[in-house]
Amino acid sequence: MTETGIRSDVPQTPSPQRRGYTHREIMQILSGLLVAMLTSMLSTSVVGTALPTIVGELGGQEQLSWVAxxxxxxMTVSVPLWGKLSDLFGRKRMFQLALVLFALSSVAAGMSQSMGMLIAARAVQGVGGGGIMALVQVILGDVVEPRERGRYNGYVGSVFGVSTIAGPLLGGVLVDTQGLGWRWCFYLAVPFAVAAFLVVQRKLRLPYVRRDARIDWWGAFTITGAAASLMLVLSLGGxxxxxxxxWTFGLFALSAVLAVAAVLAERRAADPILPPRLFRDRTFVLTSVASHLLGIALFAMMIYLPQYLQIVKGMTPMASGLMTLPMVLSHVLSSLVCGxxxxxxxRWKVYPVVGLLLVAAGLALLSRLEVGSSEVAIGLDAAVVGTGFGMSMPILLLAAQNAVEHRDMAVATSGVGFFRSLGGAVGVAAFGAILTNRVHDEMTRLLAASRVKLTGTVDLGTPEAIRGLAPxxxxxxxxxxADAMSTVFLVAVPTALLGAVAVACLRELPLRTGASSPSG
Known part of the structure; x- marks a missing residue:
């Protein structure tokens, strides 16, 4: 496949002082970026609570997993593409394009009359969301020098924690509120996307230069295809x-073949989407590995702590959302303080090392939870994990941005986000398989021990169905x-420990006070 030569606008690399941004202007820009990020992240987590209601109205139970x-x-496969596109066509216009895609697809999702229409809208929404997630950090990297970026990355980390944890709570409120319903899980995103668009339009001023550039079509196809094949098997397998x-063997084989083709394509491309020189940078490789492992642990918490609260403790979706507040608050506080x-x-290295160790310790504590565990113990354990996430995620990204040349800042940022999202998909698939097998084994053992006779099949589809079973x-x-989820949390502990080892192997490069390339 040939590459097409185009001319495009790309940001220069002057320091923040030459751009003329004051702290107040940076905060105004950041407010628009954070609103967009909050909206995008909520769109991925808020829908989980509404899925049973959606299926009840639209039908298509067999297509349920495709909605998520x-x-x-x-979102995952588009992240590295947005970083390169922002280099070619400019940060501001690509970010605004992502917002427009996200808003229009949110309206389409809310107006869906069938599961097919909803799934298609959610796919486009993911493309827009991937652009928002990637370019928030890229734009922040353009506006703020690395030495000062920590304090602002703390706000980004806080929004990430709030949105990923609070989404199920908001979904429960919208679904249960008279006059709103599940469609507002999607409509709610539109005014926030419009507000973010206007703030960025008025406040963001990035100078541009003209240059010749080429779109790496073959690299785009192979990278996206490899990631999509892997995501499909991890998301739908089982x-x-x-x-x-x-299907499993075929998709794994296709992903491997396309991954090899992507390596060959990026080595030959004049302007690659993921430049091979990034993978010769020790800091980028290790921060990507640590982010991948952190993504695995993060999704173990996001997906399975609410299940423990709703299934084992018998809480409603709204109550289980409230029980995650200790994790949200500790995440926000640690992000801000560390930044x-x-x-x-x-100095930055100590924070992700300690943070990942805290994540491991918190997961180990959660693995000791039982049916009769108190809400106080659950909240304290979750707060330990939240503190670790807040100390780790934004600092890992800052380290990657600080290590690469400014010309690679966008692709490095999106690359780290890509590997973290891929880790989430791996975590969901692996922990889901562990949970299913452990529940089956434990039920077989407990039924034999208690001599309970089953009549027919046991419906384990929803917490409501479980609460309706015979005592x-x-x-x-x-x-x-309870026993199966303890196993899930325990298995997640080594991933956080390995992440801490990866960060410990990093060199602590001094944070730059300008846009110059790092030395060493």
């Missing part, structure tokens, strides 16, 4: 098809889920 998988798939089916400390003292059967199911 389509969004996650397109649900839409069995893990030992031809300011990094900006003040210029003796419900006792078995709840204890089986």
């Amino acid at each position: 998988a389509a969004n996650l798939l397109t 649900h839409e098809f069995a893990w030992d089916s031809p 300011r400390l990094v900006s003040r003292y210029g 003796a059967v419900r006792h078995v199911v709840v204890h089986a889920f």
Whole structure:
């Protein structure tokens, strides 16, 4: 496939002082970026609570998993493309294009009359969301020098924590509120996207130069294809098809072949989407590995802590959302504090190392939860994990941005985000398989031990269905889920520990006070 030569606007690399941004202007720009990021992240987490209601109205139970998988798939595979596109066509216009795509697809999702229409809208929404997630950090990197970026990255980390954890709570409120309903899970994003568009239009002023550039079409096809094939098998394996089916083996093989083709394509491309020189940078590789492992642990918390609260503790979606507040608040506080400390003292390595160790410790504590565990213990354990996430995620990204040349800042930023999202997909698939197998094994053991006789099949589809079981059967199911989720949290511990090892192997490069390339 040939590459097409085009001329495009790309940001220069002057320091923030030459751009003339004051702290107040940076905060105004950041407010628009954070609103967009909050809206994008909420769109991925808020829909989970509404899915049973959506299926009840639109039908298509067999397509249920695609509503979430389509969004996650397109968001993940599009992240590295947005970074390169912003180099070619400019940060501001690409960010605004992402907002427009996101807003229009949100309206389409809210107006959906069938599951097919909803899935298609969610796929486009994921493309827009991927652009928002990638370019928020890229634009912040253009506006703020690395030494000062820590304090602002703290706000970004706070929004990430709030949106990913609070989404199920908001979804429960919207679905249960008279006059709103599940469609407002999508409509709610539109005014925020419009507000972010206007703020960026008025406040963001990035100078541009003209240059010759080429679109790496072959690289785009192979990278996207490899990631999409892997995401499909991880998202749908065990649900839409069995893990030992031809679909699984075929998609894994396709992903491997396209990954090899992507390496060859990027080595030959004049202007590659993921430049091979990034993978010769020790800091970029190790921060990507640590972010990937952190993404695995993050999704273990996002997906399975609410399940424990709703299935084992019998909480409603709204109550389980409230129980995650200790994790949200600790995430926000640690992000802000660590960001300011990094900006003040210029040292950054200690925070993600300690943070990942705290994530591991918190997951180990959660693995000890039982049916009778108190809400106070659950909240404290979750707060430990939230503190670790807040200390790790924004600082890892800052380290990657600081290590590369400014010309690679956009692709490095989107690359780290890509590997973190891919880690989330791996985590969901792996932990889902562990949970299913452990629940089956524990139920078999507990039924035999209690001598409970089953009549027919046991419906484990929703927490409501479990609460409607006969008391003796419900006792078995709840204890089986408690034991299985303990295993999930325990298995997640090594991923956080390996992430801490990866960060410990980093060289702590001094944070730049301008846009010059890092030395060493």
